[in-house]
Amino acid sequence: MLRCRAVSAVDFDHLSPEVALDLHPTLARMRAECPVAHSERHGGFWFVSRYDDVLRVAQDWETFSSEHGITVPGGPTPVPAIPEQLDPPLHREFKRLINAHFTPAKVLEHEDETRVLVNHLIDGFAERGSCDFMGEFAQPLPGRVFFEMFLHAPSDELAEINRLATLASTPTTKEAREARGQMLRWIGEFAERRRHEPPRGDVVDAVLAAEIEGRPITDVEVVGVLQLLLFGGLDTTAGALGMMLLRFCREPELAELLRSRPELVPAAVEELLRLDGPFTFIRRTAMRDTEIGGCPIRAGDAVLISWASANRDEDEFDHPDRFDLDRPSNRHIAFGAGPHRCAGSNLARMNLRISVHELLQRLDDIRLADGADPEPFHPGYSRAPTEVPLVFTPRARTA
C-alpha cells in the first residue's frame, strides 16, 4: 500500500524523552518533510502535524472518533475520561452538563478570590528572593482554585492529588498506571462523601444528579467526568505556567513589556499558549477509509494530531517561533478544536492571566537559579518542565 512515509518517521515516538527534549525542532522537521507520517511505534499510528490537517481531523468527529481506541499506551484506562473519550451525540449530553459551570460569567465570579489566592502563594516566597516555581506556585494554584472554588473538596487532600496527577500524566511509566488507579479511588470516595452532604449547587452536585439520555448517570460515569475535570485542569495549567515563566527568564524584555503595560497580558497569554501550549498531542481513530493530505488512511487506523505542531505551522502563522503581539490574527488551537474543544478554557485563561499579571507586578528581574537546568520535560501528552527554580528581586507592593 502506498504510504506517505519518511525514513525518520518510521520510528517516530511522540512519547520518547528525545522528542520531549527537542519537541519543536522535531515537529518542524515533520511538517516540512512528512506532514502526514506513519510510525510503527505503539502498534502503528499516523502522525498529523500541519494546522489545516489537525483542524480537519479535530472537527470531523464522524470520521475521526475519540471513542474508539485509547490515548494512553499500556492498556485502556479502567474508567473512560468523559466526555473526551465519547463521540456525539452522547458526548453532547455530558459536555452541556460541564459547560454550564465553566462559562466566562461563572468563571469570572471567582476572579477576586483567585487574585487573593495568587497573592497568598506569592507571599509564601516573595521575600526569600527565590522559589521552586513548579512546587510553590504552578502546581498548587490550579489545584487550589479547582478544589476550593469548583469542586469544594478538602484542601488538605490536594497535595496528594497533585502528586498523583503529575505522575499519571507521564503515561509510559508503571507509576502512572498506579497513580491513575489511586486517583480514581479518591474520586469515587469523594463522590460518595458528597452524595451524603447537603448540595452546594456546584459542578459536583450537577454531575451527581445528572440525567443522561433520560436515565440517571451511572457511578462509573460520575467518576469518568470528575477524573477528566481533575486531569484536564491540574497538570495542563501548571505546565502552561511553568513554560511561561521559563520564557520570561529567557526573554526578560518580554517580562518587562508586560510589567510596564499590563493591559497586554491577556493577548500575551494567548501568544504564549500558541508557542508553548502544554497539551501537545491527542489520538483519534479513523472510522472509515479516508485520506489526510493525500495519504490513504484505513478504517481502524490510529491518528495522532499535534496541537503543538499546528500552533507553529508556518503556513498559518508568520515567523511561528517568535512571540509577536502584532499578529493580524492568532487562531491558535492550544485548547483544541471541534466538539472536544477544552471545557476549561475560560478557567485556564483566568488563572493564567491573573498569575502572569500578579507575578510580574510583584517580582522583578526573574531569572533561573544559577546552574538550574529545568529540562527534561516529562514525555507525554502534556508538556511541563519538571522544575523551574527561580531567583528574583521582590518589588514593593503598591496596594
Ligand code: HEM
Ligand atoms: C492551559 C490549560 C489547558 C489546556 C492547554 C487544555 C487543553 C485542552 C485540549 C487541547 C483539549 C481537547 C482534547 C481533545 O480534542 O480530545 C481539552 C479538553 C478538555 N479540557 Fe482542557 N485544557 C486546559 C485546562 C483545562 C481546565 C482548567 C479544565 C477544567 C475545567 C479542562 C477540562 C477539559 C475537559 C473536560 C476536556 C474534554 C472536553 C471534551 O471532550 O469535549 N481543561 N483541553
